[in-house]
Structure formats: C-alpha cells, structure tokens
Amino acid sequence: xxxxxxxxxxxxxxxxxxxxxxxxxxxxxxxxxxxxxxxxxxxxxxxxxxxxxxxxxxxxxxxxxxxxxxxxxxxxxxxxxxxxxxxxxxxxxxxxxxxxxxxxxxxxxxxxxxxxxxxxxxxxxxxxxxxxxxxxxxxxxxxxxxxxxxxxxxxxxxxxxxxxxxxxxxxxxxxxxxxxxxxxxxxxxxxxxxxxxxxxxxxxxxxxxxxxxxxxxxxxxxxxxxxxxxxxxxxxxxxxxxxxxxxxxxxxxxxxxxxxxxxxxxxxxxxxxxxxxxxxxxxxxxxxxxxxxxxxxxxxxxxxxxxxxxxxxxxxxxxxxxxxxxxxxxxxxxxxxxxxxxxxxx
Ligand code: SF4
Ligand code: SF4
Numbered sequence: 092x093x094x095x096x097x098x099x100x101x102x103x104x105x106x107x108x109x110x111x112x113x114x115x116x117x118x119x120x121x122x123x124x125x126x127x128x129x130x131x132x133x134x135x136x137x138x139x140x141x142x143x144x145x146x147x148x149x150x151x152x153x154x155x156x157x158x159x160x161x162x163x164x165x166x167x168x169x170x171x172x173x174x175x176x177x178x179x180x181x182x183x184x185x186x187x188x189x190x191x192x193x194x195x196x197x198x199x200x201x202x203x204x205x206x207x208x209x210x211x212x213x214x215x216x217x218x219x220x221x222x223x224x225x226x227x228x229x230x231x232x233x234x235x236x237x238x239x240x241x242x243x244x245x246x247x248x249x250x251x252x253x254x255x256x257x258x259x260x261x262x263x264x265x266x267x268x269x270x271x272x273x274x275x276x277x278x279x280x281x282x283x284x285x286x287x288x289x290x291x292x293x294x295x296x297x298x299x300x301x302x303x304x305x306x307x308x309x310x311x312x313x314x315x316x317x318x319x320x321x322x323x324x325x326x327x328x329x330x331x332x333x334x335x336x337x338x339x340x341x342x343x344x345x346x347x348x349x350x351x352x353x354x355x356x357x358x359x360x361x362x363x364x365x366x367x368x369x370x371x372x373x374x375x376x377x378x379x380x381x382x383x384x385x386x387x388x389x390x391x392x393x394x395x396x397x398x399x400x401x402x403x404x405x406x407x408x409x410x411x412x413x414x415x416x417x418x419x420x421x422x423x424x425x426x427x428x429x430x431x432x433x434x435x436x437x
Contacts, residue, residue: 205263373405
C-alpha cells in the first residue's frame with residue numbers, strides 16, 4: 092500500500108535494520124521487536140539485493156551484548172539471514188548539538204544507506220509511550236543514553252534529546268510491531284497486550300500518532316510530540332495522517348492500561364499541587380526476584396543505587412525516576428511503587 096520495497100532498498104544499499112532490543116528478554120515478554128518481524132524484513136532486504144546491518148544498543152549492552160542477541164531471538168534471526176549483528180558500542184560516534192547538550196550517534200547508523208526502523212508498540216513510564224521516534228534513540232551507544240537522562244530529568248526536556256537524535260537518523264521506513272504490544276508500566280515491566288496490527292509509514296511521527304490513538308493517548312500529552320512541534324516537525328492543529336488498510340477502529344485497544352505515571356498526571360491540577368508530597372510513584376527492587384546482577388546499579392545515571400546485602404537500594408533524594416534501572420533489569424525485579432493516596436486516586 093505504500094509502494095514496493097524497491098522504493099526503499101536499492102541493490103547494494105547497506106540497510107540498517109533497527110529493532111527495539113531494550114532488555115535481554117525472550118520475545119513472549121513483548122519487550123522487544125518480535126524476531127519473526129525482523130526476519131521477514133531482513134528477507135525483503137535480501138530479495139532487493141540490499142546488504143543488512145542489524146543492530147541496536149540497549150542501556151546495558153556494553154556488558155554483554157551477546158546475551159541480548161540470544162535472549163531476544165536476534166542471534167537466531169541473524170543465523171537465518173546469514174549475517175552477524177553489529178554492536179554500536181564498538182563503533183565510533185559523531186556528536187550533534189541538542190537543546191541542553193549533545194547527542195553522540197553511532198557512525199554505523201549515520202553511514203548506512205538507508206534505515207528501516209522496527210519499533211514495538213509499548214507504553215513508557217517516563218515518556219508515556221515509546222514508538223518509532225523513540226526507537227532511534229538506540230543509535231546512541233550504551234550507557235551514554237543514561238547520561239542524557241541526568242542532563243534532562245524532566246520528560247519534556249528528555250524528549251528534546253530523543254528528538255535531536257532522531258533528526259540525525261531519520262528512517263526511510265518505519266514498521267511497528269503492534270501484533271502483541273505492551274500496556275501498563277512499559278517499556279520493560281508492563282503486560283503483553285494483543286493488538287493484532289503492523290503499522291507502516293515513511294514518517295515516524297505519523298506512525299506514532301496512530302499508535303498513540305490505539306493506546307488511548309492524546310498526542311498533546313506526549314513529550315515526544317511536544318518536542319516535535321517545537322522542532323517544527325509536527326503541528327497540533329492539523330492531522331496530516333492518511334490511513335490505508337483495515338480501519339483503525341478494529342485495533343483500538345479498549346481499556347488499555349496506561350503507565351501509572353500517566354494516570355497521576357491526569358489528576359486535576361489542584362489535587363496534584365496540594366497533595367504533591369503524598370502522591371508519589373517510585374522504583375523499588377523486589378528482593379524475591381532480584382539476582383543481584385548489579386546491572387541496574389551500573390546503569391543508574393545519577394548513582395542513586397547501591398547494592399546492600401545483595402539487593403539494590405535507591406536513594407530517593409537522588410533518583411530522577413528515569414526508568415533506566417527498570418529497562419536494564421533482566422528479571423523484572425524493579426517495580427513501580429505508588430503511595431497509598433496515589434493508589435486510591437489513580
Ligand atoms: S534509581 Fe532507577 S529510576 Fe532512579 S535515577 Fe537511578 S536508574 Fe533512574
Ligand atoms: S534489580 Fe534487576 S538489574 Fe538490579 S541487581 Fe536485581 S536483577 Fe540485577
């Protein structure tokens with residue numbers, strides 16, 4: 092419906108296939124782009140006589156990227172396609188100015204002839220939803236991403252960094268795995284939710300606006316769209332998206348569970364302002380599940396975590412609620428705890 096693959100892939104082109112490989116978790120957890128989607132897109136690239144570069148850089152990648160490849164099914168896909176996945180951690184980077192700092196993008200992504208972006212439909216405890224634009228943040232190698240959280244702890248400011256990175260690596264094509272998405276406290280610890288859709292667009296924002304509608308978000312509440320408006324890539328007062336294929340109404344996820352933080356944000360301002368100290372949500376490690384791997388402690392951009400008797404403890408005076416510890420935890424041991432009042436009101 093958007094034209095043949097040859098529109099996007101010319102013979103000999105080096106095409107970066109960029110899945111969401113957020114955590115070292117198996118596909119059934121719906122945290123990562125399903126390997127069957129990656130394999131299908133890879134086969135199309137090969138059919139067009141393109142050359143595949145397959146890679147992503149999750150927060151904890153520097154430590155053991157092969158574990159991520161194996162758990163998420165990427166190793167098996169690579170074998171099927173007869174290629175080797177790439178590690179952005181081993182590449183050089185180029186710096187670009189962003190509001191409030193710089194973003195360092197892997198030259199592997201910058202030098203590709205084309206990019207096919209394969210995001211996953213999921214909620215996000217910081218930016219409310221993750222999608223095609225946010226997925227390109229993974230072209231910033233490893234722990235450097237966490238550092239940007241420390242420069243911009245507020246979601247709206249952080250989204251400006253994400254958007255600054257996206258502008259340097261705008262994909263030629265975006266194919267979202269929305270067959271089984273994630274609701275609740277995504278992008279790593281939510282619950283799988285069947286949607287049954289594959290969303291395809293040349294425009295990452297157009298695609299994300301449709302994913303947002305499926306999940307029940309108004310784009311005006313999403314930090315990524317606010318950053319896009321500020322950068323002149325999106326306008327509030329027009330809906331520039333033409334939809335083809337099955338009617339969107341068939342895919343709207345009724346009673347979709349939003350991240351807890353979204354529920355609290357929707358409370359009236361006078362409640363939020365007057366009861367600020369009593370309404371909170373914060374991460375906490377579950378000692379029953381934690382294996383003391385230390386990955387979260389190493390990933391925390393503000394050093395708010397320390398390992399005490401084999402359980403990470405968090406200093407809430409320092410924590411900026413970035414969600415990095417949750418994203419890297421391979422055991423789903425980081426839980427979002429709400430105060431009693433927050434639970435009553437949400
Ligand atoms: S404790 Fe977790 S949520 Fe808090 S700043 Fe560290 S990584 Fe971010
Ligand atoms: S909470 Fe998760 S990432 Fe942190 S030490 Fe425990 S198992 Fe590892």
